Amino acid sequence: MATLLEEGDACGARSEAQRLQADTIAAVNAGRIPPGLQEQTLADVTELAESITCGDGDAPPPGDAERLAERLRSSAG
Numbered sequence: 001m002a003t004l005l006e007e008g009d010a011c012g013a014r015s016e017a018q019r020l021q022a023d024t025i026a027a028v029n030a031g032r033i034p035p036g037l038q039e040q041t042l043a044d045v046t047e048l049a050e051s052i053t054c055g056d057g058d059a060p061p062p063g064d065a066e067r068l069a070e071r072l073r074s075s076a077g
Contacts, residue, residue, distance in 0.1 A: 001052070011054040021049045 001020075004013035024045045028038045 001048075005052070010052055014049070014052040014054040017045075017049040017052050021045045 001013045001016045004010075004016065024033070024041060027033050028042060033041055
């Protein structure tokens, strides 16, 4: 996502974020994310997906997406 944002492809980045959000919800529903991490993980993924605006050039700076992605990686590890 960060690379797409850096390249100016906010719509592509938003699409990836929405896929990540759907995959995360599926992982929670399947029990693949420990209960203690589910709420924060879903909140982080939702924040990421909602922070990317497609179509009007108002994508957040790449650092924001990278910061959220790092939080997700930290939670998973």
